[in-house]
Amino acid sequence: MATSSLRLLTVFGEKRYTPMFDKNTPDLADPALLVPGHLNLYSCPMESGTERTPLRDFSLEELVAYFTSLGEKPFRARQVFQWMWQKGATEFSQMTNISRSLIQRLETIATLDRTEVVFISQSPASETRKLLLRLQDGKTVETVLIPEESRVTVCLSSQVGCGLDCDFCATGKMGLLRNLTAGEITDQLRQVMAISSRPVTNIVFMGMGEPFHNYSAVLKAADMMHDELAYGTGARRITISTSGLVPQIKQFAEENRRYKLAVSLNATVDEQRNVLMPINKKWNISALMDACKYYTEKTHNMLTFEYVLMAGINDTLQDARRLIQIARPVFCKVNVIPYNDINGTYRRPADEKIEAFLQELSKGNFPLTVRWSRGGDIDAACGQLATQTKKMQPGFNPIET
Ligand code: SF4
Known part of the structure; x- marks a missing residue:
């Protein structure tokens, strides 16, 4: 992301910058989102009462074990690991060599939580x-x-x-x-x-x-x-x-x-x-x-x-x-x-x-x-x-x- 891809927002008179491509970034121009306790509006939704698994906290070895537990091949874990870090993906849908059905499944059970x-x-x-x-x-x-x-x-x-x-x-x-x-x-x-x-x-x-x-x-x-x-x-x-x-x-x-x-x-x-x-x-x-x-x-x-x-x-x-x-x-x-x-x-x-x-x-x-x-x-x-x-x-x- 080049600096030119940052967008300028003004919040309570302060200038702030967020990446434009990041669709999940909350709109900081909305003062309600800055009230303590409101930020969790953007934490990951639950699936059937179960918290989704944050994949970024997994080492490659742990990610392989997780994918294996899902019945997926280890190379899928390596692909996702590479997308998360080397290729900078922020959404599963950006992972173009992952099948549509697996992306839909991951969107339901896992997250790409990030800073x-x-x-x-x-x-x-x-x-x-x-x-x-x-x-x-x-x-x-x-x-x-x-x-x-x-x-x-x-x-x-x-x-x-x-x-x-x-x-x-x-x-x-x-x-x-x-x-x-x-x-x-x-x-x-x-x-x-x-x-x-x-x-x-x-x-x-x-x-x-x-x-x-x-x-x-x-x-x-x-x-x-x-x-x-x-x-x-x-x-x-x-x-x-x-x-x-x-x-x-x-x-x-x-x-x-x-x-x-x-x-x-x-x-x-x-x-x-x-x-x-x-x-x-x-x-x-x-x-x-x-x-x-x-x-x-x-x-x-x-x-x-x-x-x-x-x-x-x-x-x-x-x-x-x-x-x-x-x-x-x-x-x-x-x-x-x-x-x-x-x-x-x-x-x-x-x-x-x-x-x-x-x-x-x-x-x-x-x-x-x-x-x-x-x-x-x-x-x-x-x-x-x-x-x-x-x-x-x-x-x-x-x-x-
Ligand atoms: S220098 Fe600061 S950050 Fe480092 S150990 Fe001391 S208090 Fe902690």
Whole structure:
């Protein structure tokens, strides 16, 4: 879907955009539909008192089992899986190589439930775009498309809100509303691909939520995106980022998953990390490092430590030296992210301070990268998303058609 296929609607003075081809999208111009409780008018109707089965939540293997239970051949499941994801079908009737009788049957017993675009905002300073997507229950999540010269990255959400309450994070302020399903996670990629003029090359789970708090759905979604009949994204182009859930890091190692792992470190002493990331009170830096070493030794995969650099908090030369001591024993690279200002509490350090920190850190014997947050001006930097459902904030430029 090109951006020109979006239609502009005005709701209570706000501009919103919905895909034109999507016949099931409710007319947002009707204020009655925005009253809480009315959105379920568009949830799937029941068939003989039984809820229809949402097919997007099925892995390919599960879809094959479902079709087999219907007395259908496995190749039919593969065709439907490919239509749902790779071909972007939103209605069974679009599946032109499926028999009419099977389409009619699926329309009765199953659904292609999906997210709906509420609005898309464009960074004035870059090509970064942020999508606000509405789920079937009316809750919203954000997904970010970050085109760069050599790659196109998508930042996915794994939960509505987050329960970990990191002090510097906008999403943490929302609390945890619920986990996303594998279908809702994968559907974010479908929506982003529909508006991207270039193929998506990299996927990062760094949006709203702690991915390892929703472990099975996140891994299932990654497997679905990796599948050749969906998007065929290479396993080493999918990165899962955790705030440091030790049992899940060990589980990830034991399952020998091929996806990349990133760990948000952000501090070098427990007193500091306890404040920034309260999860540290449960698993402190020492326990976290033991889990990280276990992961790299078990899988022989390099992991990435993310370090959000905040003025006056964790940006001294002493912090850099401690970070070297912590990171050195682990097969890792370190990614420094100068903070993206979103509230009055934390600030990005001055450029000279950032340079001095990086200079000191470069003495470590590990690869070092810096991510100057793309889309910081639209609150789109990963781990710094906040839901914008009610109000568009300064810096948001709705895409004009
Ligand atoms: S930084 Fe990540 S883990 Fe921490 S509150 Fe935000 S979304 Fe949750």
